[in-house]
Amino acid sequence: MSEENQIDMVSLHHTVLRETESDSLLEIDPNFYRNLADFIGNLQKQEFDGVENKIKDTMVEMVTELTSLLIEIRLDKISNSSDLEISNLLDEEKFILDSQEEQKERTEMILSATINGKSKFLESLAQSHKTKKIVIRFLNEVDEIVGADLEKYGPFKTEDIATIPYENAQALIAKNIATKVHLED
Template structure:
């Protein structure tokens, strides 16, 4: 099992323990999570039988648990901290906190719109959100619908993928009829 040698569980465990024992976020190599991902991906693609297969699966399971603990602890520290140096965060953590920053900006815009009597701005924002296109994959058959944008969509069969208004997509998702599809650019 050559890949196991490059995946140092003891080192990963030490990093996780240090993160939990310190109030400060520790600095990791910028490619730390990508390297872990690459190693796990290689390990998952290796074929073994018997005890070696059980050992491989246990290593993957243990590594997965350690990574989840580490990421969750680091994001908790980032959320609870007033100021963490941006340069010590991994690119993946920066990706997550950027969404938090956007959420805070949106919240401030809405509060400003409310307290400054900008009802037209709030109406426009609401309409844009309701009608913004969302890609979904249908898991159940579904008849034609009229979207909140007054356009017709469907009918749909399982595995069909469609782009429909957000408000309609969320209703279908919450009723177990469709799943959100994330389309990466």
């Protein structure tokens, strides 16, 4: 990472302040979020004792709040802008927008099927969603279960990872028996 692209508390605060004071979406270094993640990661790895550790923890908290604020401000500008400058969007923000676009498409699909009397299509969607498989990690032991797809799964031990139908996974997650596995590095 070059010196000019390094992020610290002052540069992050300055970026958030500039974004807050402008009505348009500002151009930011394309690697901004990655550099920020490196900064936060390095800060969290540092080990101190006593007061210095409290200062570090407070700095991490402040950086986290500034980061949340920046993302919130930029996404708000993006969603409320009629003449958005696409080139100023960062890849991570495009990733967020893709999911919002998919949500709009799904909403329109459901609305259209409902008002056009396509109940079989809606039934097919619902069944497909119930049986869509997701990855979970078990927090407790679980006996064999019959999935929404009528297949047998398990038994499972604590810390086992499994791919099971969405409906069953949601029930286990709601009972704090399992947790969804998120793809992270």
